[in-house]
Amino acid sequence: MTILITGAAGFIGYHTAQHFLARGEEVIGFDVLNDYYSVDLKKARLALLEKQPGFKNYVADLANAEDVNRVFAEHKPDIVVNLAAQAGVRYSIENPQAYIQANLVGFGNILEACRHHPVKHLVYASSSSVYGSNGRMPFSVSDNVDHPLSLYAATKKSNELTAHCYSHLYGIPATGLRFFTVYGPWGRPDMALFIFTRKILAGEPIDVFNHGKHRRDFTYIDDIVDGVVRVCDSPVKPNPTWDHDHPDPGTSSAPHRVFNIGNNNPASLMEYIAILEKTLGREAKKNFLPLQPGDVPATAADITAIVDAVGYQPRTGIDQGIPRFVEWYRDYYSL
Secondary structure, eight states: OEEEEETTTSHHHHHHHHHHHHTTOEEEEEEOOOSSSOHHHHHHHHHHHHTSTTEEEEEOOTTOHHHHHHHHHHHOOSEEEEOOOOOOHHHHHHOHHHHIIIIIIHHHHHHHHHHHSOOSEEEEEEEGGGGTTOOOSSBOTTSOOOOOSSHHHHHHHHHHHHHHHHHHHHOOOEEEEEEOOEESTTOOTTSHHHHHHHHHHHTOOEEEGGGGTOEEOOEEHHHHHHHHHHHHTSOOOOOTTOOTTSOOTTOOSSSEEEEEEOOSOOEEHHHHHHHHHHHHTOOOOEEEOOOOTTOOSBOOBOOHHHHHHHOOOOOOOHHHHHHHHHHHHHHHTTO
């Protein structure tokens, strides 16, 4: 198969591309290489992908419809994995235009390209942030997601709605994946684990928001990729029992649905930090702060739907995943 992965130089995109290349698939990467975080880290990921046969990358912007259509026309992908997006909850409060262009205009261009160059399956990144102020745990794909707390979350919900329309109108099989706090080797420098590791090793205090009362469904990257690949290999079909009088947001009469991908085992932020301290052999200096704007105190994924549909099962706890990240971090930065 030919698989187009947007955001191939990103954290999840890189690992997903590695998996498909190891399986012998042709992988087409598409990434703008923006400077939201270290471009050098993104280039290092790409350098490893480019060493492998079957990989070709385009440095281009999803918001440019001409570039997107050219890649579709040239390579005719069987599967599209749209992982490109402007990430970050807090950054969206200060830079909304970046999210409008990348997450709304860019995703619209992907949908249009899938419409005019039919694909077997479009799999796209959503986020656990769509649950917003919903306080019922664990979050279920059947829950209402009408109260996002950040523009980032709003753009992700918009992606789900727009993809559903394209599935309904044009028959595009599309699956949205709500990722829950992904971490692991080659992770994003703007994420807590990366920031905490860097600061603890430098002897600097770490900011612990919500006074350490956060709970998160921390999900290791290998488990995430396993879920992505399983979904890619199982193109969605319309739900024949979908009830218009009692609509379930998680499925549809169109070939569209959404899944949670999480660890299904939330942990407290303080437990997360404690494992990191033990791994590094150093105690963190902690600066306890209130909840940040746009943030939520807890996340927990109900993964029943994806387990039933494709057999997804997370296997990596934070006691295993955090040491693997630290090992990569020390090696990458020669520490």
